[in-house]
Amino acid sequence: MASLGRLVVVKLTNAVVTLFVALFLISLIFSVFAQSTLKSRADEEAMMACRQMERLYTNPEEYEEACQALREQLYARYGLYDSVLERTIKLMKMNLKMDFGKARERYLGGTYDIKEQLIIALKNTIILFTTAQVIVSIIGILLGFAMARRPGSLLDRSLSLIAMITYSLPMWWVGLLMILIFSFYIPIFPAEAKEVYSAAAQVRSQFLNSFPYASMSGLSGLEIVKAALHNMKTSITMTLSVVRVWMYYMALPLMTVVLVAFGGWAYIARNLVISTLQEDFVITARAKGLPERRVLYGHVLRTASPPIVTYLALGLVGSFGGAIITETVFGWPGMGLLYWQAIQGSDTALVVAITYVSVLLFVTVILILDFLYVLLDPRVRL
Structure with a gap:
């Protein structure tokens, strides 16, 4: 048992150390190479915001000052004023907490949230x-x-x-x-x-329109059992139909x-x-x-x-x-x-x-x- 306990401790320690070192290297590499990308992104957002508020300023000097202040705020938000080590540590903390932030595009699921x-x-x-x-x-x-x-x-x-x-x-x-x-x-x-998601959603919609779920409000005992059986049959049949769609595309x-x-x-x-x-x-x-x-x-x-x-x-x-x-x-x-x-x-x-x-x-x-x-x-x- 002592050898088994020692094995568990050694393996867990090795896994934690390996994960920490890998995470540090990943964060360091991307912190170094992502600076130019983040700077371009901040400049793009600042330029678009400045165009929107251009009509609010009649004095060109005040307009330039406002744009510069906005650009500095974006630089600070993206951590462009931090050192490489500070950005690396910050990125490591975010990843350890599974706080990945927002993506630039809604690639999947119609959401900007990276975790989703x-x-x-x-x-x-x-x-x-x-x-x-x-x-x-x-x-x-x-x-x-x-x-x-x-x-x-x-x-x-x-x-x-x-x-x-x-x-x-x-x-x-x-x-x-x-x-x-x-x-x-x-x-x-x-x-x-x-198109598998849209096809599966279409199948669900068509199925529910043809065989909607039965409401159980105001029903007697036997009618509740019949409605429950109907809903169960509907769910099983709809699930099988969706599985067939997934298998067709897969x-x-x-x-x-x-x-x-x-x-x-x-x-x-x-x-x-x-x-x-x-x-x-x-x-x-x-x-x-x-x-x-x-x-x-x-x-x-x-x-x-x-x-x-x-x-x-x-x-x-x-x-x-x-x-x-x-x-x-x-x-x-x-x-x-x-x-x-x-x-x-x-x-x-x-x-x-x-x-x-x-x-x-x-x-x-x-x-x-x-x-x-x-x-x-x-x-x-x-």
């Missing part, structure tokens, strides 16, 4: 890439085990070739090819997924991610299982007459699980950050597309927030992964 935009983007990215990662891992592990059981067979050689081909293809190129085939030549799926990017990634997963699982099958404990288990299925899934999978879990966890946390090019190609409203829009709009505050959230998620998943190692392999705590 991040929540929407992160939810969409998790819906797409986490679903794809789970599908890819299941297919990859099953195919990898099948390949490892018969190394050198036709199945093994064929799937290995397919894995090398698919994993070497750029995902954005495959995405463009999928759009060309399934959106233009065979128009089954939409070319862009950015199908093309989901198929692209699975097509590109499943081969690499299968090949990695194959190599891990083949190396584990050479271990002495596997030979001993087979010599005892244990069924091959029990040897594979009871002994080999348990031993090979730490690297598999590592690959899965890193894939998941990498998916949380989104894929800039992939999401931009499909117009999927996730973290990658939001990152790209923030870079295009020189929105420093939003870029800092996305970067910090990505680092925070990465450090958190690595910390959870360290504790999972203890459960999968008790020797780690020693």
Whole structure:
């Protein structure tokens, strides 16, 4: 127990230190490179405000003084008079409190609040890439085990070739090819997924107009039960309709991610299982007459699980950050597309927030992964 407690303290300390150092570097870099952007933004706001109040002054000198005072106020608000270290510390405090401020544009959700935009983007990215990662891992592990059981067979050689081909293809190129085939030549799926919210809202509106919720005011006991059942049926049917809309818009990017990634997963699982099958404990288990299925899934999978879990966890946390090019190609409203829009709009505050959230998620998943190692392999705590 002492070794386990020491392990927990060490891992937590490492995670906190890593997060603090990463946050300091992020804040320092953006504090240095964002000064010119913030100065341009302050000058632009000052110029627009000065144009609006020009008619209020007849004396040119008073007008210039008012504009200069306004410009100085904006410089002070954006921290342009502070030193690099002061701006860095201020930015670190804001990020630690999850106070990201306002974005320059309403990129997602019709709001300027960065935190709300991040929540929407992160939810969409998790819906797409986490679903794809789970599908890819299941297919990859099953195919990898099948390949490892018969190394050198036709199945093994064929799937290995397919894995090398698919994993070497750029995902954005495959995405463009999928759009060309399934959106233009065979128009089954939409070319862009950015309309998913408006389509889902339209489905809800049409459904509620056709099957509105029943009011329960002034009803008797039996009528209340009937109304409640009607409302429950309406909610379930409407939810299923909205899910179908999301699946329709998500199908093309989901198929692209699975097509590109499943081969690499299968090949990695194959190599891990083949190396584990050479271990002495596997030979001993087979010599005892244990069924091959029990040897594979009871002994080999348990031993090979730490690297598999590592690959899965890193894939998941990498998916949380989104894929800039992939999401931009499909117009999927996730973290990658939001990152790209923030870079295009020189929105420093939003870029800092996305970067910090990505680092925070990465450090958190690595910390959870360290504790999972203890459960999968008790020797780690020693």
